[in-house]
Amino acid sequence: GTKFKNFQQSTLGPPSHMHSIGESKISKIINKKSENASMWRVYNREHMTRTYPAGLRVDSSNYNPILAWGMGSQLVALNFQTTDTPLILNDGLFRRNGGCGYVLKPDSVMSEAQDGSFRTMTVRVLSGSCLPKPAGAKTGETVDPFVQVELHDIKISGKKHPKEQYRSSSFTTQTVENNGFCPVWKNNNEKKFKVYRSDVAMLSFVLRDSDLVTNELLAAASVPVSCIRPGYRSVQLHDENNTRTGPFSSATLLVEVRFE
Numbered sequence: 001g002t003k004f005k006n007f008q009q010s011t012l013g014p015p016s017h018m019h020s021i022g023e024s025k026i027s028k029i030i031n032k033k034s035e036n037a038s039m040w041r042v043y044n045r046e047h048m049t050r051t052y053p054a055g056l057r058v059d060s061s062n063y064n065p066i067l068a069w070g071m072g073s074q075l076v077a078l079n080f081q082t083t084d085t086p087l088i089l090n091d092g093l094f095r096r097n098g099g100c101g102y103v104l105k106p107d108s109v110m111s112e113a114q115d116g117s118f119r120t121m122t123v124r125v126l127s128g129s130c131l132p133k134p135a136g137a138k139t140g141e142t143v144d145p146f147v148q149v150e151l152h153d154i155k156i157s158g159k160k161h162p163k164e165q166y167r168s169s170s171f172t173t174q175t176v177e178n179n180g181f182c183p184v185w186k187n188n189n190e191k192k193f194k195v196y197r198s199d200v201a202m203l204s205f206v207l208r209d210s211d212l213v214t215n216e217l218l219a220a221a222s223v224p225v226s227c228i229r230p231g232y233r234s235v236q237l238h239d240e241n242n243t244r245t246g247p248f249s250s251a252t253l254l255v256e257v258r259f260e
Contacts, residue, residue, distance in 0.1 A: 007039035018048040023063040037164045044072035052077040062086035067166045070154045072109040083240040091242040092222025106199035116156045120260040124190035131180040132247040134216040143180040144210040151193040153201040175210040201225040
């Protein structure tokens, strides 16, 4: 590993040189100069970048990996002890390519500049099927499920000095009481999202059990927007270990996706 100073100097180094960037420095580097984002992608064509969580994350939580992926970073380290949204996104990204652990960089990450155009994606959550109880328990109360849908993307902001920033947008469905077998969501079940980087953006589905004390995680899934086709789609849900065994083997959501 070599210490980062600037990308003009870094790109001249041999391909064996790699930078290790802490999470707090990712946005600082991008925001320091408007051209740093494109130069970082140029650097990552022939070099490698490793990013990692801050040492202050004593609870083993994670930073969102979208911005690091958008810069073309090859090693985006996360804390695997905690099943939070960043880890769910990581599982969804690398579920592609047969789950072998490697995926190709999208074309936009291999280019220098990005524009600010976007497309509209409407997501509507219709129903669920065979939803598990918390932690996959075999006994216990019937769940009261609701779904949190969130788009994770990168947007270019600022006209005079454009900078790339992580952007998220979300909505939460209503709660269906006492039905984990075949719940149907009829109200507050859709949203229009603006997608700016469709080959980097990720869409996450987090299923929770509504409760007075805490809304426990039931199952989750994330899908790269580039892999989503329009129409009615079945979203396979996974447990905290990113598997579909036992009570999770048939857990799915039925959603409708429209692109404009």
